[in-house]
Amino acid sequence: MKLNTFQQQLNQDSPYDFSGLSAIFLNCTLKKSPEQSHTEGLIRMSQAIMEANGIRTEIIRPVDHRIAFGVYPDMTTKGWEVDDWPPIQKKIMEADILVLGTPIWLGEKSSVASLAIERLYGFSGELNKEGQYAYYGKVGGCLVTGNEDGVKHCAMSVLYALQHLGYSIPPQADAGWIGEAGPGPSYLDKGSGGPENDFTNRNTTFMTWNLMHQAQLLKTNGIPAYGNQRTAWDDRKSKDHPNPEYR
Amino acid sequence: MKLNTFQQQLNQDSPYDFSGLSAIFLNCTLKKSPEQSHTEGLIRMSQAIMEANGIRTEIIRPVDHRIAFGVYPDMTTKGWEVDDWPPIQKKIMEADILVLGTPIWLGEKSSVASLAIERLYGFSGELNKEGQYAYYGKVGGCLVTGNEDGVKHCAMSVLYALQHLGYSIPPQADAGWIGEAGPGPSYLDKGSGGPENDFTNRNTTFMTWNLMHQAQLLKTNGIPAYGNQRTAWDDRKSKDHPNPEYR
Amino acid sequence: MKLNTFQQQLNQDSPYDFSGLSAIFLNCTLKKSPEQSHTEGLIRMSQAIMEANGIRTEIIRPVDHRIAFGVYPDMTTKGWEVDDWPPIQKKIMEADILVLGTPIWLGEKSSVASLAIERLYGFSGELNKEGQYAYYGKVGGCLVTGNEDGVKHCAMSVLYALQHLGYSIPPQADAGWIGEAGPGPSYLDKGSGGPENDFTNRNTTFMTWNLMHQAQLLKTNGIPAYGNQRTAWDDRKSKDHPNPEYR
Amino acid sequence: MKLNTFQQQLNQDSPYDFSGLSAIFLNCTLKKSPEQSHTEGLIRMSQAIMEANGIRTEIIRPVDHRIAFGVYPDMTTKGWEVDDWPPIQKKIMEADILVLGTPIWLGEKSSVASLAIERLYGFSGELNKEGQYAYYGKVGGCLVTGNEDGVKHCAMSVLYALQHLGYSIPPQADAGWIGEAGPGPSYLDKGSGGPENDFTNRNTTFMTWNLMHQAQLLKTNGIPAYGNQRTAWDDRKSKDHPNPEYR
Numbered sequence: 005m006k007l008n009t010f011q012q013q014l015n016q017d018s019p020y021d022f023s024g025l026s027a028i029f030l031n032c033t034l035k036k037s038p039e040q041s042h043t044e045g046l047i048r049m050s051q052a053i054m055e056a057n058g059i060r061t062e063i064i065r066p067v068d069h070r071i072a073f074g075v076y077p078d079m080t081t082k083g084w085e086v087d088d089w090p091p092i093q094k095k096i097m098e099a100d101i102l103v104l105g106t107p108i109w110l111g112e113k114s115s116v117a118s119l120a121i122e123r124l125y126g127f128s129g130e131l132n133k134e135g136q137y138a139y140y141g142k143v144g145g146c147l148v149t150g151n152e153d154g155v156k157h158c159a160m161s162v163l164y165a166l167q168h169l170g171y172s173i174p175p176q177a178d179a180g181w182i183g184e185a186g187p188g189p190s191y192l193d194k195g196s197g198g199p200e201n202d203f204t205n206r207n208t209t210f211m212t213w214n215l216m217h218q219a220q221l222l223k224t225n226g227i228p229a230y231g232n233q234r235t236a237w238d239d240r241k242s243k244d245h246p247n248p249e250y251r
Numbered sequence: 252m253k254l255n256t257f258q259q260q261l262n263q264d265s266p267y268d269f270s271g272l273s274a275i276f277l278n279c280t281l282k283k284s285p286e287q288s289h290t291e292g293l294i295r296m297s298q299a300i301m302e303a304n305g306i307r308t309e310i311i312r313p314v315d316h317r318i319a320f321g322v323y324p325d326m327t328t329k330g331w332e333v334d335d336w337p338p339i340q341k342k343i344m345e346a347d348i349l350v351l352g353t354p355i356w357l358g359e360k361s362s363v364a365s366l367a368i369e370r371l372y373g374f375s376g377e378l379n380k381e382g383q384y385a386y387y388g389k390v391g392g393c394l395v396t397g398n399e400d401g402v403k404h405c406a407m408s409v410l411y412a413l414q415h416l417g418y419s420i421p422p423q424a425d426a427g428w429i430g431e432a433g434p435g436p437s438y439l440d441k442g443s444g445g446p447e448n449d450f451t452n453r454n455t456t457f458m459t460w461n462l463m464h465q466a467q468l469l470k471t472n473g474i475p476a477y478g479n480q481r482t483a484w485d486d487r488k489s490k491d492h493p494n495p496e497y498r
Numbered sequence: 499m500k501l502n503t504f505q506q507q508l509n510q511d512s513p514y515d516f517s518g519l520s521a522i523f524l525n526c527t528l529k530k531s532p533e534q535s536h537t538e539g540l541i542r543m544s545q546a547i548m549e550a551n552g553i554r555t556e557i558i559r560p561v562d563h564r565i566a567f568g569v570y571p572d573m574t575t576k577g578w579e580v581d582d583w584p585p586i587q588k589k590i591m592e593a594d595i596l597v598l599g600t601p602i603w604l605g606e607k608s609s610v611a612s613l614a615i616e617r618l619y620g621f622s623g624e625l626n627k628e629g630q631y632a633y634y635g636k637v638g639g640c641l642v643t644g645n646e647d648g649v650k651h652c653a654m655s656v657l658y659a660l661q662h663l664g665y666s667i668p669p670q671a672d673a674g675w676i677g678e679a680g681p682g683p684s685y686l687d688k689g690s691g692g693p694e695n696d697f698t699n700r701n702t703t704f705m706t707w708n709l710m711h712q713a714q715l716l717k718t719n720g721i722p723a724y725g726n727q728r729t730a731w732d733d734r735k736s737k738d739h740p741n742p743e744y745r
Numbered sequence: 746m747k748l749n750t751f752q753q754q755l756n757q758d759s760p761y762d763f764s765g766l767s768a769i770f771l772n773c774t775l776k777k778s779p780e781q782s783h784t785e786g787l788i789r790m791s792q793a794i795m796e797a798n799g800i801r802t803e804i805i806r807p808v809d810h811r812i813a814f815g816v817y818p819d820m821t822t823k824g825w826e827v828d829d830w831p832p833i834q835k836k837i838m839e840a841d842i843l844v845l846g847t848p849i850w851l852g853e854k855s856s857v858a859s860l861a862i863e864r865l866y867g868f869s870g871e872l873n874k875e876g877q878y879a880y881y882g883k884v885g886g887c888l889v890t891g892n893e894d895g896v897k898h899c900a901m902s903v904l905y906a907l908q909h910l911g912y913s914i915p916p917q918a919d920a921g922w923i924g925e926a927g928p929g930p931s932y933l934d935k936g937s938g939g940p941e942n943d944f945t946n947r948n949t950t951f952m953t954w955n956l957m958h959q960a961q962l963l964k965t966n967g968i969p970a971y972g973n974q975r976t977a978w979d980d981r982k983s984k985d986h987p988n989p990e991y992r
Contacts, residue, residue, distance in 0.1 A: 006496055009489035014478050034814040034863070036824060045495045052493075053478075073775040073808050073857060075850065083777060109816065109863050110906050111650030116814060118856035122775070125851055140422055153676060156411065156605030157651035163414065164407040164425075165851050172465070173410075173420035175387055175474065181679045182647060186697025192495060200492045203680025206484050213478025218419070225468055227422065231261050231300075231460025237453050242256035245447045246299075248292045248439060249253055281567040281616070283577060314567050320528040320610060322603065330530060356569065356616050357659050358897030363567060365609035369528070372604055400923060403852030404898035412604050429894060432922045433944025450927025500990055503983035508972050539989045546987075547972075634916055650905065657908065658901040658919075666959070667904075667914035669881055669968065686989060694986045700978050707972025712913070715966055721916065725755050725954025731947050736750035739941045740793075742786045742933060743747055 005048040007056070011209055015056035022216050023058030024223060027051075027101035029147075031065045032117035034107065041065070042191035043105045043149045045198070046181060046208065050103060050147060053212045059101075064092055067116050075126040089123045096124070100219040101143050102171065104162050108150030108182070113158040121165045128169050135235030139170030140227050143219040145211050148180035149191045149198070155180030172227070174218035179207035252295040254303070258456055262303035269463045270305030271470065274298075274348035276394075278312045279364035281354065288312070289438035290352045290396045292445070293428060293455065297350060297394060300459045306348075311339055314363050322373040336370045343371070347466040348390050349418065351409050355397030355429070360405040368412045375416050382482030386417030387474050390466040392458050395427035396438045396445070402427030419469060421461035426454035499542040501550070505703055509550035516710045517552030518717060521545075521595035523641075525559045526611035528601065535559070536685035537599045537643045539692070540675060540702065544597060544641060547706045553595075558586055561610050569620040583617045590618070594713040595637050596665065598656050602644030602676070607652040615659045622663050629729030633664030634721050637713040639705050642674035643685045643692075649674030666721070668712035673701035746789040748797070752950055756797035763957045764799030765964060768792075768842035770888075772806045773858035775848065782806070783932035784846045784890045786939070787922060787949065791844060791888060794953040800842075805833055808857050816867040830864045837865070841960040842884050843912065845903050849891030849923070854899040862906045869910050876976030880911030881968050884960040886952050889921035890932045890939070896921030913963060915955035920948035 007015070029051060033041035044063065051061050069088035072079030079087040096102055106117040130138040144166035148155045159178035167173050181191050181204040191198035198204065254262070276298060280288035291310065298308050316335035319326030326334040343349055353364040377385040391413035395402045406425035414420050428438050428451040438445035445451065501509070523545060527535035538557065545555050563582035566573030573581040590596055600611040624632040638660035642649040653672035661667050675685050675698040683690035692698065748756070770792060774782035785804065792802050810829035813820030820828040837843055847858040871879040885907035889896045900919035908914050922932050922945040932939035939945065 006494040008491045008493045010484070010487040011493060018477065020475065020477065034816065039824075048495060049493050067814050073855075075775065083780075109859075110866055110909060111654070112859065112862075112902060112906075114814075115856050115859035115863055118850075118853065118859045121853075122850050122856055137422070153647060153649050153674075154651065155647050155679065156415075157648065160407045160411040160605070161853060163420075164403065164410060165853075167410065167420050167422060167424055168403075168851060170422040172422055173414050175384070175414060175417040175419055176479070177414055178411075180647075184678050184691065185649065185675045185695055197678065199495055201679055202492075205493060209484070210479040214474065216478070217475045221468060221472060225472075227461065228267065228464045230265065230267065231463070232423070232457045237257070237456070240257040244255045245449075246255045246258060246296050246452060247253040248295060248446055281569065286577075320561050320608075322528065330533075356612075357619055357662060358901065359612065359615075359655060359659075361567075362609050362612035362616055365603075365606065365612045368606075369603050369609055400894060400896050400921075401898065402894050402926065404895065407852070408606060412606075415604060427894075428926045431925050431938065432896065432942055444925065448926055500988040502985045502987045504978070504981040505987060512971065514969065514971065542989060543987050631916070650909075654901045654905040657914075658897065658904060661904065661914050661916060661918055662897075664916040666916055667908050669878070669908060669911040669913055670973070671908055672905075693989055696986075699987060703978070704973045708968065710972070711969045715962060719962055719966075721955065722761065722958045724759065724761065725957070726917070726951040731751070731950070734751040738749045739943075740749045740752060740790050740946060741747040742789060742940055 005052040007052050008205065011053060015053065018057060022220055025101065025216065025219050026060040026099045027054055027103065028096050028099040029061065029063040030104045030120055031063055032104060032106040032114045032120055033065060034067060034114055034116060037065055037068050040192060043107050043147065045192040046147050046149050047105045049208050050212045053209065054216065057216060062095065066120055071119060071123065073119065075122055077126050093123065093127060097138065100223060101215050103145040103147060105147040106158055106162065108148060108154040108158055111154040111157055113161055117162065124169055131234055134229035135233035136229055137170035137234060141222050142171050143215050143222060144171035144173055145177040145215050151183045151188045151190045152186060153182055155182055172218055172222060174214035176207065176210050176214060179204060179211045252299040254299050255452065258300060262300065265304060269467055272348065272463065272466050273307040273346045274301050274350065275343050275346040276308065276310040276350045276352060277367055278310055279351060279353040279361045279367055280312060281314060281361055281363060284312055284315050287439060290354050290394065292439040293394050293396050294352045296455050297459045300456065301463065304463060309342065313367055318366060318370065320366065322369055324373050340370065340374060344385065347470060348462050350392040350394060352394040353405055353409065355395060355401040355405055358401040358404055360408055364409065371416055378481055381476035382480035383474065383476055384417035384481065388469050389418050390462050390469060391418035391420055392424040392462050398430045398435045398437045399433060400429055402429055419465055421465035423454065423457050423461060426451060426458045499546045501546050502699065505547060509547065512551060516714055519595065519710065519713050520554040520593045521548055521597065522590050522593040523555065523557040523597045523599060524614055525557055526598060526600040526608045526614055527559060528561060528608055528610060531559055531562050534686060537601050537641065539686040540641050540643050541599045543702050544706045547703065548710065551710060556589065560614055565613060565617065567613065569616055571620050587617065587621060594717060595709050597639045597641060599641040600652055600656065602642060602648040602652055605648040605651055607655055611656065618663055625728055628723035629727035630723055631664035631728060635716050636665050637709050637716060638665035638667055639671040639709045645677045645682045645684045646680060647676055649676055666712055666716060668708035670701065670704050670708060673698060673705045746793040748793050749946065752794060756794065759798060763961055766842065766957065766960050767801040767840045768795050768844065769837050769840040770802065770804040770844045770846060771861050772804055773845060773847040773855045773861055774806060775808060775855055775857060778806055778809050781933060784848050784888065786933040787888050787890050788846045790949050791953045794950065795957065798957060803836065807861055812860060812864065814860065816863055818867050834864065834868060838879065841964060842956050844886045844888060846888040847899055847903065849889060849895040849899055852895040852898055854902055858903065865910055872975055875970035876974035877970055878911035878975060882963050883912050884956050884963060885912035885914055886918040886956050892924045892929045892931045893927060894923055896923055913959055915959035917948065917951050917955060920945060920952045
């Protein structure tokens, strides 16, 4: 991926040091490697910006793995013979940034994206040493491609899930590309207009920088462990409830 | 609103100073004042926590005002006789935190919530002095009540809109209450179980503290104006585009 | 609206007599008349097909009226000074077909569409003489326009609401038009490509014919009043419940 | 599953003969057999009504099979070693009624439901002998269970997909059960209140009868092949487009 002149210049002139950060891109395409994924085409733009800023990145394509269905951390404990998710989860927990990329089918994110989110949810009971949910302090974003319609709907669902799990969502943390109404060329297809789309390029650039800024901020400051600790809430002595007096 | 013992204790023991912050709660109920709004019942819990921490707050009920439909800042410039939105927008722009509260109808956020979001969107072309979108640096959350079903779906839509406009979304920035499947008592109705719901109370508490922490972080640090400036993007000299070489 | 040659030919060669049917199009644009509504541009295509088949039609633009917020049939009984909805509801109840048209804002249907659906919902307690919900026997569809993204998401919400209220949804009862990713010309703007879009034209044509076929079928046969009568359910003597024995 | 007295009476007194119909229930639980599926608990209520009316039914649990990801009819032609979907698709094409049942995770339908819909979509290019989409003439419904929130949101997505593919959706074609806000017992758990929920039972009953009535209507009358034939549209001679003259 060759970035445009302005994207390159931003990287070169940047006064920010993001070299302590790492990012995972989950490419939730339905296509196994080495088949070309259009979603990966867009992911690579964000990846290229991060790498130019010294961030360690990895693109994982879940469909290449045999991932079990379910909402437990390791489904082999629930009767599944194979479950390739736990090592993926480990990488996600070690990364500061998670960007979920998905194609659109019938206006919805892919089943692989749904599966990945269910598996992330399977770890939502875990807490950090402060008693906060384990995803606190991480930053999430979303990239979507399709040839027809549905970027915002998919992003709603993905970003909602991430913040619900404990990710922070910086401003404008989604970007995507679709063609005109109806079937047509996909992002990387010749003549799609995808890589030339100024709106997509700008949004992908802004998303990426906002993810980096927010991840750095949280790496430095963390999310203060006060008022949001699951352990403190559960262990409180008085179990009374608030009272809306004007009832 | 009388908070529970633990919520009160958090307020009293807090080492954090949020007294420089301010918040607006948009209560997007369909009911005009002084009719009781169940959504306001839940909003008051979050408000009480913020006020105990020294934050200036105001609850605005848009349905009490004559707000025009449209996506321009002031619809009287587009032929509407009355438009009460501009002074509401002014308050929102002056606040660090925006919490949009909505009831659920047919599984969706209210039409008043849709209207409010359209009007917020009408200001999305405005930029701050750094050339970022004007909502950058603000923090958003969402509260939802209904008697049946739909908290998460409404929150998806609201939080997506806020982050798309430029708000930052801290972890777990939504909370809500619904009863069991089917019609039944609403939040403030006697015997609803609403104010006693531990899940709702915990989520509302965590949301509120996360909004305060994130707002303070952004008040102090801002969102670095780099890689996300609309003006810089638009004014760039070279208008070439990125090139996914492996096409 | 001048239909294309094939659409005209279908009308001329049709062996079907739909002349006993009537349809209401709710144009949920945010723009008051006489401002041009792009959504109305697409609505007129469906309307032209219906009229050529002898169906009485009317386009109603709710934003031209002062419609109160709320979920009661007539909100003047709830303290609102003006409520223009009841005569609109009367027309909808007299029509066999309802097509809700909406623009897209931030990936969602318009606030006017939300308002219209809330008001339709306000009549959902009404029953026909068989004890079925009053909307039984009617047929619903959806048209969506925007310049960016979101046709399917808006249609999901609209068609769900209609079927939940009691409308029947024939196959492929939605159609829409959007441009490429990002801002751009709207449907009726010069060079938009909207009226030339084969996908949009085909879907609008199929939707319209399916609405007509289904409406005729229901006009003739009705929905048998058995197993779906609210009165019979509520008046049943034995109030026992089903028992999933294998629990 | 033992139906309640009224449900049984409806079956016994029915003047309708549905014995020529058949139905498939897709139980999109994440749990492999023989683990108990709460969604199947609700599905069995609808199934029991259909069977008492002479309809042949089968419940298929896709998670028990090795179904490939993708949008082609048989993914073994695309490099997948195993794909158990084609025989499932065959059963769906032979049935008059399809009910998709899904649990809720993070407010969304399951990944298995997404997968099933993607695979159904993979057949959407197929046409019947009249040149209509192959799903025309079939009837679709949706059942949803969860312990927390999200019935309507899941149903929106499922019913939209089915009608988009060509299914007809009768009135009130969705039903579901959730508990109160927050985690709690699932449908079949002791003390859940699920099987006792009058709202859920009524909606499931009405959905089932409406599916049967509509399926019978379409079995008898079909969807007239006029104005909705893909072949006729594609083969039309004049490729002109409609013209909204008032532009």
